[in-house]
Amino acid sequence: MSQKTEQLLSLLDGQPVIPVLKIDDVDDAVPLARALARGGLRAVEITLRTAGALECIRRAATEVPEAIVGAGTILDAAQFDDAAKVGSRFIVSPGITHDLLLAASRSDVPLLPGAITPAEIMTARDAGLDFLKFFPAEQAGGAAFLKALASPFAGIRFCPTGGVSRNNVQDYLGLPNVVCVGGSWVAPDNLVRAKDWTAIEALAREAAGLRKG
Structure with missing residues (x-):
């Protein structure tokens, strides 16, 4: 699983913001x-929150080769497999379960599971995962909570999602x-x-220009 984490990080290639799309x-x-x-x-990340989400993933993955299309809001192994079959390059889940870990272990598609409690983070760590989704970020304690996790969970990295906006992204x-x-x-x-694809492109360019630190 650790090898797949590095695969996922390579796919993201230093991108500071991952668009979460419904x-x-x-x-x-x-x-x-x-x-x-x-x-x-x-x-x-195209979330499975709409009836046509899998078709959206399939079309974007097939017709936009410059994009790296992932699937989000994956809740079980069946959804994991369905999303992988239509071309998802990575899978994002709001939480972590044994069945999801099993699906990820038998797939070439890397998983970014959600973890916000120490127990969930330790479960992911035991599975060889050190890059996790922190969701819902703001409601779970925000940047202050994540900062507090840095010392006891050295080496664990996060992608916070949920309530992250232009106003607090730099935090x-x-x-x-x-x-x-x-x-x-x-x-x-x-x-x-x-x-208004032009306006969305402009917002993307602004977000792509954000820097760590």
Whole structure:
């Protein structure tokens, strides 16, 4: 599993913000992924929160080769397998379970599982995972909580998601145990509905320019 973690980090390639996308219209998947990639955010997470999410992943993965398309809100092994079959390059889950770890162990697709409690973090560590999703970040204690985890869990790195915005993103990116953040502000619902890909590209370019530390 540790080898797959390095594979995932290589896919993200230093990208500071991973767009977290909930796409209602499958026809928006391709132009949205293209706009984000043009802005410098090639890796995107399409969440399984809509009926057409798997088709969105399939289309974006097939028709936007410059994008690195992952699947989010994966809750069980069946969803993991379905998302991998349609072209997901990485899988993101809000939590961690034995079944998800088993699905990840038999797949070439790397898993970014959610972990916010010490017990969950230790479970992930025992499975060989040292890069985790911290969700819901703001509601779970925010940057201050993550900072407190850095000492007892040295070597564990996080991607905080949930409540991360333009206003607080630097609080997270400034932490030594944060690799990147997940956020929806780079593709807000109103701009997606308006199909304003130019505005979304501009937001992506601004986010891509953020720096760690």
